[in-house]
Amino acid sequence: MDIIISNTGGQPIYEQICRQVKGAIAAGKLKPGEPLPSIRALARDLRISVITTKRAYEELERDGFICTQAGKGSFVAAQDAELARESNLREIEEHLQAAVELSRQIELPAEELQHILQVLIEEE
Numbered sequence: 001m002d003i004i005i006s007n008t009g010g011q012p013i014y015e016q017i018c019r020q021v022k023g024a025i026a027a028g029k030l031k032p033g034e035p036l037p038s039i040r041a042l043a044r045d046l047r048i049s050v051i052t053t054k055r056a057y058e059e060l061e062r063d064g065f066i067c068t069q070a071g072k073g074s075f076v077a078a079q080d081a082e083l084a085r086e087s088n089l090r091e092i093e094e095h096l097q098a099a100v101e102l103s104r105q106i107e108l109p110a111e112e113l114q115h116i117l118q119v120l121i122e123e124e
Helices: 013-026 039-046 050-062 081-105 110-123
Strands: 066-069 073-076
Touching: 013 039, 013 050, 013 081, 039 050, 050 066, 081 110
Parallel strands: none
Antiparallel strands: 066 073
């Protein structure tokens, strides 16, 4: 499982882990029943606190993306594909809402904001 942590984005590390694991599940890169690294192993690999990794796993479990079995570890939960998609759509909406609010603060015309989004989409 490849997780990339950025210290410059302002997003908490546990949220970065959650977002990337959810994305991997939604994209089918992580399959139901697939084991995840232990909390300690992931913390060691990412060079972050075990507490941070534990918080990410707790959030993922609370949201139904993973399940933890005492003594066995954490595994990708059986997913309803629509549930995973809805979770990602909700996150996209939150980011877009933040962009809209910022554009209003600087009085950026909607057309210009749409153009920026189109350029970002075409970069891929």
